[in-house]
Amino acid sequence: MIIRQAIILLIFISFSSQRKTIDLLLSYNLEDPTRYQLKTSYGFDDSRKQHDYSKTDSDEPNTENHFDDENSTDESSLNDEELDLLQPENPTEGISVLYAQPEQIHLSIGTNVSTFVVTWQTMSPTPVPTCKYGRNGMIKIATGDTTLFIDGGKEKLKRYIHKVQLENLIPQQKYVYHCGSSLGWSEEFWFKSLDPSESWAPTLAVYGDLGNINGRSLPYLQEETQRSRFDAILHVGDFAYDMRDAEGEVGDQFMRQIEPIAAYVPYMVSPGNHEEAYNFSHYRYRFNMPNSEETENLFYEFKLGPVQFISINTEAYYFLEYGIKIVVKQYMWLVEVLKEANKPENRARWPWIITYGHRPMYCSDDDGDDCTKRSSRVRSGLPVVNWFGLENLFYESGVDLEIWAHEHSYERLWPVYEHKVYNGSNSAPYVNPNAPVHVISGSAGCQENTDRFIKHPMAWSAFRNSDYGYARLKILNHTHLYMEQVSAEKEGDIIDSFWLIKDQHGPYSKK
Numbered sequence: 001m002i003i004r005q006a007i008i009l010l011i012f013i014s015f016s017s018q019r020k021t022i023d024l025l026l027s028y029n030l031e032d033p034t035r036y037q038l039k040t041s042y043g044f045d046d047s048r049k050q051h052d053y054s055k056t057d058s059d060e061p062n063t064e065n066h067f068d069d070e071n072s073t074d075e076s077s078l079n080d081e082e083l084d085l086l087q088p089e090n091p092t093e094g095i096s097v098l099y100a101q102p103e104q105i106h107l108s109i110g111t112n113v114s115t116f117v118v119t120w121q122t123m124s125p126t127p128v129p130t131c132k133y134g135r136n137g138m139i140k141i142a143t144g145d146t147t148l149f150i151d152g153g154k155e156k157l158k159r160y161i162h163k164v165q166l167e168n169l170i171p172q173q174k175y176v177y178h179c180g181s182s183l184g185w186s187e188e189f190w191f192k193s194l195d196p197s198e199s200w201a202p203t204l205a206v207y208g209d210l211g212n213i214n215g216r217s218l219p220y221l222q223e224e225t226q227r228s229r230f231d232a233i234l235h236v237g238d239f240a241y242d243m244r245d246a247e248g249e250v251g252d253q254f255m256r257q258i259e260p261i262a263a264y265v266p267y268m269v270s271p272g273n274h275e276e277a278y279n280f281s282h283y284r285y286r287f288n289m290p291n292s293e294e295t296e297n298l299f300y301e302f303k304l305g306p307v308q309f310i311s312i313n314t315e316a317y318y319f320l321e322y323g324i325k326i327v328v329k330q331y332m333w334l335v336e337v338l339k340e341a342n343k344p345e346n347r348a349r350w351p352w353i354i355t356y357g358h359r360p361m362y363c364s365d366d367d368g369d370d371c372t373k374r375s376s377r378v379r380s381g382l383p384v385v386n387w388f389g390l391e392n393l394f395y396e397s398g399v400d401l402e403i404w405a406h407e408h409s410y411e412r413l414w415p416v417y418e419h420k421v422y423n424g425s426n427s428a429p430y431v432n433p434n435a436p437v438h439v440i441s442g443s444a445g446c447q448e449n450t451d452r453f454i455k456h457p458m459a460w461s462a463f464r465n466s467d468y469g470y471a472r473l474k475i476l477n478h479t480h481l482y483m484e485q486v487s488a489e490k491e492g493d494i495i496d497s498f499w500l501i502k503d504q505h506g507p508y509s510k511k
Contacts, residue, residue: 099124100183102162104255106262108288109232109302113194116166116266117288118144118179121159121255126181129162133177135170138188142166149285151248152278159248163288169193189263194231198349200305201477202231207470208272208358208405211241211446212253216468216488218445222260230265232304234473236405237272237314237358241446243286244277251282270311271298272358272406276319299330301337306478308341308350310334312357312390314406317377318370324382331388338397342506351478351505353399360404360440361391362419363411364457364464371407372454374419391417394436398507401481401500403473405442408451409466410485412496413438416460417508429462431501434508441471441485463496479503 105120118131129146132138144164151157164179173193178186194202205221224230243251261267268289275283280298289297289311298313312334316326340346341353361379363371370376381389394402395417414421415433423429430437443450443466450466457464467487474482484497 097183100126100181102180102184102186103259104252104286105179105186105189105259106255106287107191107264107266108268109194109266109290109304110165110167111290113196113302113304114167114169114171116169116191116193118164118166118177119286119288120162120179120186121252121286122162123159124183125160126162126183128181129164129179130181131164131166131177131179133166133175135173135175138176138178147285149281151244152281153244153247155247157247159285161285171195171197191264192228192231194266194304198303198306199477202305202307202475203229204232204234204304204473205230205470206234206236206356206403206441206473206483207444208236208442209238209408209446209448210235210258210444211238211448212250212257213241213447214445214449215257216445217443217470217486218257220486220488220492221444221470225261225264232266232268233261234309234356234403235267235269236356236403236442237270238274238405238442238446239269239272239283240274241448242274242277243282248282251286255286268302268309268311269297270357271313271315273315273318276315279322280315295330295333298326299333303350305475306350307352307354307475308346310337310353310355312355314357314359314378317382317388318359320382327382327388331390331393334390334393338393338399342397347398347505351502352401352475352481353397353505354401354403355394355399356403358404359406360438361402362413362416362438362458362460363404363407363409363440364454364461365407365409365411365451366454367407367451369407371404396507398505399436400502400505401483402436402438403471404438404440407440407442408446408448409440409443409453409464410469410471410496411440411453411461411465412463412485412498413460414462419458419460421460422508428501430498432504433500433502436508437500439471439483441469443468444470445488465495467495469495 100122102120102122105118108117110117129144131142134140142164144162147161149159149161171193172195174190175193176188176190178188180186207217210217240250240254243254269287271280271283284296287297290300290302299311301308301310313330316330359378360371361376365372379389379391381387414423414429415435415437417435422433422435424431424433445468450468453464467489469485469487471483471485476482479502481500484494487493487495
């Protein structure tokens with residue numbers, strides 16, 4: 001106990017010289033890792049100052065996040081009395097129908113790939129949130145719940161976030177749907193359900209750092225989505241720039257802009273530094289990722305085809321004013337998830353392990369970011385004590401591919417561990433490499449423009465480019481993975497690509 005307190009004190013001392021003095025001794029209690037309190041010495045307006053994962057903060061209404069166990073039924077099977085439950089006696093009484101119109105519809109993967117979660121927003125409360133959907137007309141009904149989200153800005157603007165779960169979807173079928181309530185319905189959308197088989201070969205779009213202004217990749221992503229070229233999206237942090245701006249209206253604009261993508265394929269996300277405001281509240285409320293009841297979208301995992309995807313929260317290592325308990329909780333969770341993933345029976349079914357998080361471990365940009373340093377926090381751990389670094393954990397757990405953003409550029413690395421290159425061979429570096437492969441794709445487009453590189457990169461840097469763009473990721477099978485970077489500046493040209501081939505998956509051996 002004394003040693004632990006002394007080490008925590010060192011962390012406090014190491015940060016106390018900064019202008020924003022951080023009280024890292026804030027009620028740090030490993031016995032209760034699900035709760036942490038914001039205590040800072042500067043005037044930071046946070047609408048969620050007392051925060052826990054159940055979303056039941058004392059200064060906000062109960063925001064319990066759950067789904068009904070039996071929330072889906074066939075509309076034709078409902079009698080008149082049951083249908084009346086969805087239609088209140090005076091649905092417009094005291095409510096402006098204008099502000100009850102559904103908008104910002106987006107999909108995500110639920111408890112498994114056979115379940116989709118539909119999320120949307122209204123500016124007024126509505127009756128029971130409902131989705132009508134089906135393969136041959138919208139003949140099924142699913143209902144969900146509503147969460148009140150109060151923005152942390154001066155106006156304390158209220159938004160109502162609605163969630164409905166569509167369960168037991170038949171694989172690889174086209175569904176049509178619309179969502180809303182008796183006060184108004186969205187337009188009709190469609191999606192193609194996913195395949196739960198490990199032999200399925202999904203294709204994903206991958207990118208980070210997409211803003212409302214200068215979102216150069218957006219039209220290409222919209223068009224490719226409408227042509228059914230993607231099965232899911234990975235948006236690796238930094239949205240809108242910033243969601244909290246203009247009392248949250250910038251976030252509303254962004255969610256409308258991505259609706260031609262996110263209403264048609266699952267839009268899977270991870271938090272970035274531009275989501276930090278008010279304790280990441282816009283990120284935590286606007287999205288619904290797997291296991292959000294426990295982790296509020298900050299970290300989670302899901303399986304798709306022969307891949308186990310793991311989304312991580314890199315920002316916990318940098319915004320320490322929110323406490324280090326979230327770092328501890330995520331690290332302990334990662335240890336258990338990766339241990340389970342490496343059981344022989346699981347690694348045989350989902351041999352690929354792919355992680356994605358916002359801030360990279362390595363980069364060669366000329367901007368002084370943490371990834372340019374020898375001991376970046378995500379890689380090595382918290383300052384001074386080097387606790388909870390992820391490079392060793394990912395290496396020892398046999399992570400195959402690590403996807404990052406944050407740097408407004410594209411960079412592909414050779415297989416790397418502790419700054420050393422571990423290519424499979426000189427002629428085939430990505431065939432059975434002895435370390436994870438890192439890819440940074442953070443140039444989707446925003447008002448901050450793209451980044452420049454240092455002139456002489458380290459040996460681990462394989463390819464670099466500063467064009468606006470995004471990546472495509474194709475999982476062919478248990479042994480072959482293909483990734484390419486698309487340039488929005490060159491009208492969709494492929495500027496880089498590589499195959500990662502592994503007939504053996506699992507922990508790497510140090511040489």
